[in-house]
Every structure is written in C-alpha cells, then in structure tokens.
Amino acid sequence: MTHLLEVENLEVRFALRFGDLTAIDDISFHLDKKEKLGIVGESGAGKSVTGFAIINLLSKPGYIAGGRIRFEGREISRLSAEALRQIRGNRISMIFQDPMMTLNPVLTIGTQMVETVLAHRRVGKAEARALALEKLRKVYIPSPEKRLDQYPHEMSGGMRQRIVIAIALLTDPALIIADEPTTALDVTIQAGIMELLTELCETEEMGLILITHDLAVVSQVTERIAVMYAGRIIETGYTADIVAHPRHPYTIGLINSLPGLRQAGSRLEQIPGMMPNLTAIPAGCAFHPRCFLATPECRAARPELVAVNGGRQWAACHRLELTAGRNLLHH
Amino acid sequence: MRLPALRAGSRKFTHGADPAPDACRSLMFAFIIRRVLQAILVMVIIAFIGFAVQHSIGDPVRDMVGERVSLAEREALREQLGLNDPVLVQFGRFCWKALHGDLGTSYFHKRPALDVIVSKAPATLELVFGATVIILLFCFPVGIYTAIRPRAWFSRLVMAASTIGVAVPVFLTAIVLIYVFGVELRWLPTYGRGVTVNVGGWDTGLLTADGLRHLILPSVSLSSIMLPLYIRLIRSEMMEVLETEYIKFAWAKGLSRWRVWLLHAFKNTLLPVITVFGVEIGILFAFTLLTETVFQWQGMGFMFLEAVERSDTALLVAYLVVVGVMFVVINTVVDICYGLVNPMVRIAGNP
Numbered sequence: 090m091t092h093l094l095e096v097e098n099l100e101v102r103f104a105l106r107f108g109d110l111t112a113i114d115d116i117s118f119h120l121d122k123k124e125k126l127g128i129v130g131e132s133g134a135g136k137s138v139t140g141f142a143i144i145n146l147l148s149k150p151g152y153i154a155g156g157r158i159r160f161e162g163r164e165i166s167r168l169s170a171e172a173l174r175q176i177r178g179n180r181i182s183m184i185f186q187d188p189m190m191t192l193n194p195v196l197t198i199g200t201q202m203v204e205t206v207l208a209h210r211r212v213g214k215a216e217a218r219a220l221a222l223e224k225l226r227k228v229y230i231p232s233p234e235k236r237l238d239q240y241p242h243e244m245s246g247g248m249r250q251r252i253v254i255a256i257a258l259l260t261d262p263a264l265i266i267a268d269e270p271t272t273a274l275d276v277t278i279q280a281g282i283m284e285l286l287t288e289l290c291e292t293e294e295m296g297l298i299l300i301t302h303d304l305a306v307v308s309q310v311t312e313r314i315a316v317m318y319a320g321r322i323i324e325t326g327y328t329a330d331i332v333a334h335p336r337h338p339y340t341i342g343l344i345n346s347l348p349g350l351r352q353a354g355s356r357l358e359q360i361p362g363m364m365p366n367l368t369a370i371p372a373g374c375a376f377h378p379r380c381f382l383a384t385p386e387c388r389a390a391r392p393e394l395v396a397v398n399g400g401r402q403w404a405a406c407h408r409l410e411l412t413a414g415r416n417l418l419h420h
Numbered sequence: 421m422r423l424p425a426l427r428a429g430s431r432k433f434t435h436g437a438d439p440a441p442d443a444c445r446s447l448m449f450a451f452i453i454r455r456v457l458q459a460i461l462v463m464v465i466i467a468f469i470g471f472a473v474q475h476s477i478g479d480p481v482r483d484m485v486g487e488r489v490s491l492a493e494r495e496a497l498r499e500q501l502g503l504n505d506p507v508l509v510q511f512g513r514f515c516w517k518a519l520h521g522d523l524g525t526s527y528f529h530k531r532p533a534l535d536v537i538v539s540k541a542p543a544t545l546e547l548v549f550g551a552t553v554i555i556l557l558f559c560f561p562v563g564i565y566t567a568i569r570p571r572a573w574f575s576r577l578v579m580a581a582s583t584i585g586v587a588v589p590v591f592l593t594a595i596v597l598i599y600v601f602g603v604e605l606r607w608l609p610t611y612g613r614g615v616t617v618n619v620g621g622w623d624t625g626l627l628t629a630d631g632l633r634h635l636i637l638p639s640v641s642l643s644s645i646m647l648p649l650y651i652r653l654i655r656s657e658m659m660e661v662l663e664t665e666y667i668k669f670a671w672a673k674g675l676s677r678w679r680v681w682l683l684h685a686f687k688n689t690l691l692p693v694i695t696v697f698g699v700e701i702g703i704l705f706a707f708t709l710l711t712e713t714v715f716q717w718q719g720m721g722f723m724f725l726e727a728v729e730r731s732d733t734a735l736l737v738a739y740l741v742v743v744g745v746m747f748v749v750i751n752t753v754v755d756i757c758y759g760l761v762n763p764m765v766r767i768a769g770n771p
Contacts, residue, residue, distance in 0.1 A: 148663075148668070191665050191666055193670065195761070205674070205675070
C-alpha cells in the first residue's frame with residue numbers, strides 16, 4: 090500500500106557562489122493518513138528545509154538535488170507549476186512559526202481566508218465567507234463574523250495562530266506541515282494551540298508533520314519521530330520507544346537536557362559544543378566532536394541507519410552496542 | 421532612498437487590543453487634526469523665512485523712492501509703512517497680509533506678486549502633472565517587473581540605465597532630447613507651450629494637440645530625474661517584501677502568482693513609496709527651474725530665475741511662500757492618504 094507521503098533519499102542543496110552546500114543529505118521517511126510525525130532537531134538541522142521541500146517552496150538559492158517526494162502517489166518534482174499550486178494550501182497546508190509575521194498586515198482576515206478558498210474551489214464569495222466562518226468557529230475564535238473584517242494587528246499572537254490554523258483547514262487538506270507552530274507563543278497559549286492541532290488532526294482525518302526543536306511537545310503529540318542532525322536523520326522510530334530507550338547519543342543528550350523530572354536546583358544537562366555549520370560538517374559521523382562515546386571509527390566513517398529494537402527503531406551510530414539495554418537517561 | 425518608514429510587518433502591535441470602530445474613527449480624526457496643526461506650524465516657519473529675506477535684503481524705501489527724496493521724508497515714509505515697528509509686529513503684519521493674499525508687489529511687473537505667480541502657475545503645474553503621469557505610468561510596471569525577475573536582461577538593462585539616469589543632470593537630458601527629437605528628427609517642438617486655451621482663467625495646453633506636443637519633451641526631461649529613483653525604490657522595497665514570511669505563506673496557500681505579486685506584495689510595497697512620493701513631488705517643483713529655463717517654458721520656475729536676475733525681491737519672497745505652502749499641502753495630503761492605506765497607522769494614530 091502506498092503511503093500518503095513518501096520521502097526517499099531527499100537531498101537539498103543551496104547553490105552559493107563558492108559552490109553548493111548540502112542542507113539535507115539523503116533523508117527518507119513516510120507518513121500515512123491521520124498519522125502524526127515529529128521532526129526534531131536543533132536550529133540548522135534542516136527541519137524547516139525538509140518541510141518546504143515537500144511543497145517545493147524552497148527559497149532561493151535552495152533546490153532539490155536528488156531523491157523523490159511522492160504525495161498521494163504523485164511525484165512532486167515532476168509536477169507543473171499549476172499542479173503544484175493546486176496542491177499547496179489545498180491538499181497540503183502549512184503553519185508557520187511566527188503568527189506575527191505569517192498574516193499579511195494590510196489585508197483583512199476575511200480577505201486572506203476567502204482568497205484561499207477561491208484559489209482552490211469553484212465557489213462564490215459568499216460561500217467562501219461562510220466556509221471561513223465555519224473554520225474560525227472550529228478553532229474557537231470568539232465572534233468570528235467580527236474577526237473577518239479585522240486586520241491581523243488587531244489580534245493577539247495566540248489568536249493569530251488560531252487564524253493561521255483555520256486558514257490551513259479551509260480546504261480540508263490531507264496533510265498539515267506545522268513548522269514550530271508554538272515556538273513564538275507564550276507557554277500558556279502553546280499548550281492550547283498544540284491541543285487544538287492534535288484534536289483537529291483526529292476530527293478532520295489529517296496527517297501532521299510537526300517540525301520542532303521541542304522534544305517534550307513532540308513526545309506528547311506524535312506517534313513517530315525523526316531526529317535530525319546536520320541535515321541527516323540520525324534516529325527514527327515510534328515516539329514511545331525513542332523517548333523511553335533512545336539509542337543515538339545525540340537523542341540521549343536531547344532527552345537528558347529536558348528540565349522535565351530533574352530534581353529542583355540541579356544543573357540542567359547540556360550537550361557540549363554546537364551544531365556544526367553547514368560549510369564545515371565534520372567527516373564521518375557529524376556528531377562525533379560532541380559525542381561522549383566517539384572513537385576513531387566515528388571520525389572516519391559515516392554510520393548508516395540500522396534497525397534496532399526488533400525493527401521498531403532505526404539509529405545511525407557506530408556504537409549502538411554501547412547504548413543497547415542500558416539506561417543512559419538520568420531520570 | 422531607504423526610509424525609516426513604518427514597515428508593515430514590524431512588531432509594533434498592540435496585543436489583544438481591540439479598539440471599537442468608533443475609537444478608530446476618532447483616532448483617525450485626531451491624527452488628521454495633528455497633521456494639519458503640524459502643517460500650519462511649518463507654514464508659519466516658511467512665512468518667517470520669507471519675511472526675514474525681505475527684511476534683510478534691500479530696503480523697501482529705497483526701492484520705492486528715488487535719489488532726490490530727503491532723509492526726513494524717507495523717515496516719514498518708513499514710519500508710515502511701519503518699518504520702524506518691532507520685528508514681531510512687522511512679521512504679524514506680513515502674515516496677516518499674506519493670509520489675505522497680499523504678498524507684496526513685484527518691482528518689475530508692477531503688479532501684485534501673487535497675481536504674477538498665479539498667472540504663471542498653470543504652466544508649471546501642467547509640466548509637473550505631465551512628468552508625474554509619465555513617472556506613474558512607468559515606475560510601477562517596471563519596478564515590479566525588475567523586482568520579480570531581477571536576473572532578466574530587461575531588469576539588468578533598466579538597472580544600468582537608471583544609474584545613468586540618476587547621474588545625468590536634468591538640463592543635460594533636456595539638451596540631448598532637444599537635439600535628438602527637435603533638431604535632428606524634427607518630431608517635436610522644443611520651446612514654449614504652443615497653443616493654449618483659457619478655461620476659467622486657467623491657461624491650459626492640455627486641451628490642444630499642439631499644447632500636448634509641446635508638453636512632451638519638457639515632461640520627459642523633468643521625469644528623467646525621478647523615474648529612475650522611483651523604479652529603484654519600488655524594486656528594492658518589493659524585493660524586501662517578497663522575502664517576508666507572509667509572502668511565503670501566501671505561496672503556501674496556493675494563491676496564483678499574480679495575486680501574490682500584485683496584491684500581497686505590492687500593497688505592502690506601496691506604503692513607503694507613498695511617503696517618498698509626497699516629498700519627491702515637491703522636489704519635482706524645484707527641478708522645474710532647470711527644465712523651464714531650457715525649454716523657455718513660461719512657468720513659475722522661469723519667472724523665478726528672471727526675478728533673480730532682476731533682483732525682484734518681492735516676487736522671490738512670494739514665490740518662496742507659495743511653493744512652500746504647496747509643499748506642505750501636498751505632504752499633508754500624502755500623509756493622510758498613507759494613513760488610509762495602512763491600517764496600522766489608522767489604529768495607532770502615530771505614523
């Protein structure tokens with residue numbers, strides 16, 4: 090059976106004056122209907138680039154250098170501009186990080202919603218407006234009729250992100266790509282937005298790709314996780330398995346750095362060093378300079394993803410035997 | 421050409437604020453009132469400069485009377501004219517007269533200075549109008565195209581040409597145009613306004629074919645100084661807007677490219693451009709001095725240079741005041757338009 094979305098050996102590069110930079114290096118994952126996948130990593134790991142590559146909306150000079158992206162059985166890179174437009178905002182919707190910047194400041198909410206409907210459906214303006222009202226109610230916007238005639242700056246950040254979600258829902262998409270949907274919001278509002286998003290995925294039967302650096306959010310929401318580091322997926326599998334028994338030292342470090350259950354007053358763990366710059370990705374395993382298990386082998390050869398935990402989990406590390414069956418988590 | 425104008429999308433937002441429509445309207449009203457008060461203040465300052473010029477350059481009594489008038493008579497005349505009053509009183513009188521349309525009498529024309537200016541104004545206004553039409557006609561399509569397709573050969577050509585256009589002084593452009601289209605090709609007339617028609621006291625060349633033909637070369641050369649600047653301004657503003665998140669979101673919504681470019685991007689580009697427009701229309705008036713001289717265009721600029729040659733102080737001061745007032749009025753109107761286009765100014769009441 091084919092999946093809703095299949096990404097195979099995707100490679101994204103940025104064409105720069107001094108040569109190409111590889112931002113995404115040979116990543117593969119898939120997503121089924123109604124499934125929720127989390128893509129986790131630090132800034133610069135290539136999470137957002139992956140999201141934009143799926144709808145072929147990489148900002149220049151980025152381009153897809155290799156691999157395949159199949160959505161509903163169709164190869165994205167072979168579609169015409171018009172066919173792509175018909176998928177964007179229609180079958181695949183995106184939610185961006187900062188709701189303050191996502192909505193056009195000089196157009197009313199109503200305009201920005203109605204135009205989305207009209208771009209994909211053969212309906213009249215009145216009908217499009219009615220649909221917009223329906224979706225605004227779905228994201229619990231109070232007095233939606235009034236909101237339609239307001240401008241984005243007349244609303245709070247949380248309210249705007251709800252409106253962005255409502256726009257994403259307008260055309261009943263099969264897949265929503267949410268790129269750090271709660272990062273720019275207050276913590277109190279974050280939970281509400283996340284809850285709304287997961288609830289809607291259930292009721293509207295949509296797939297969700299949740300791109301975030303927040304492992305805590307991902308573990309609460311998604312069924313599966315892909316952990317990215319320096320443009321590659323270094324560990325992937327079911328969320329429950331990975332959170333309980335992470336096998337890659339980077340994932341272990343990420344989980345250990347969560348404040349979560351740590352004793353009050355104790356220092357937070359952190360992974361030493363920084364994510365490498367794309368221009369200077371270390372040879373071998375890109376994580377080796379920061380890894381507490383690194384050996385000369387890690388410097389020499391790049392590890393590939395291998396199945397562990399009876400095929401329920403995949404990790405790319407030379408020293409998986411060291412992380413097997415041991416609890417390296419601190420809580 | 422970069423302005424610190426309030427850029428749409430900047431983070432100057434009021435969280436959760438939800439002003440009632442009535443409040444918005446009264447804020448907009450307050451905004452207009454404040455702009456008008458500011459405009460009045462600027463006009464008073466302009467009037468003061470004009471007054472100071474008249475006060476310090478030359479002696480009105482000497483201008484009025486001949487050599488043979490005695491000192492006592494001169495002194496009596498000074499007293500009679502109020503020239504011995506305190507400066508502020510004289511300034512008050514100057515403003516009062518100016519408000520009643522009396523800006524002094526031109527020594528050369530022997531007519532009220534304002535009458536002279538008003539009789540020359542239609543020529544200048546039509547020239548500025550012609551240049552503005554040319555600018556508006558070309559700057560938007562060309563600016564938008566060069567922003568959307570920065571690498572196309574046409575865009576590169578425009579950018580190169582605009583650099584030259586900005587660098588070449590307007591009188592040189594005018595002379596080249598006269599040489600090519602007037603002298604060599606003999607397509608267009610090169611001086612004067614041609615046949616004009618008087619419509620309600622306004623001598624217009626816009627209604628006759630000959631008048632329009634005479635308008636072409638002066639308008640083109642006047643626009644040549646501003647058009648490249650506008651194209652570059654629109655291009656750079658639009659390119660900046662095209663990089664924003666909301667444009668990316670518009671693409672992600674699957675909108676057609678024309679809608680993204682001409683509505684989402686262009687409307688945001690327009691805000692800073694409108695502000696610059698107000699200032700630059702004033703500068704166009706300044707450049708009419710050169711254009712009118714080269715083309716012997718009988719407008720205010722031509723009149724001004726003549727007045728300088730004849731040391732006609734009263735006319736110079738009147739010109740200064742009239743042009744200053746025009747500047748202020750245009751800028752105020754543009755600011756209010758800006759407030760109407762930008763919803764954020766409307767709410768905040770603070771451009």
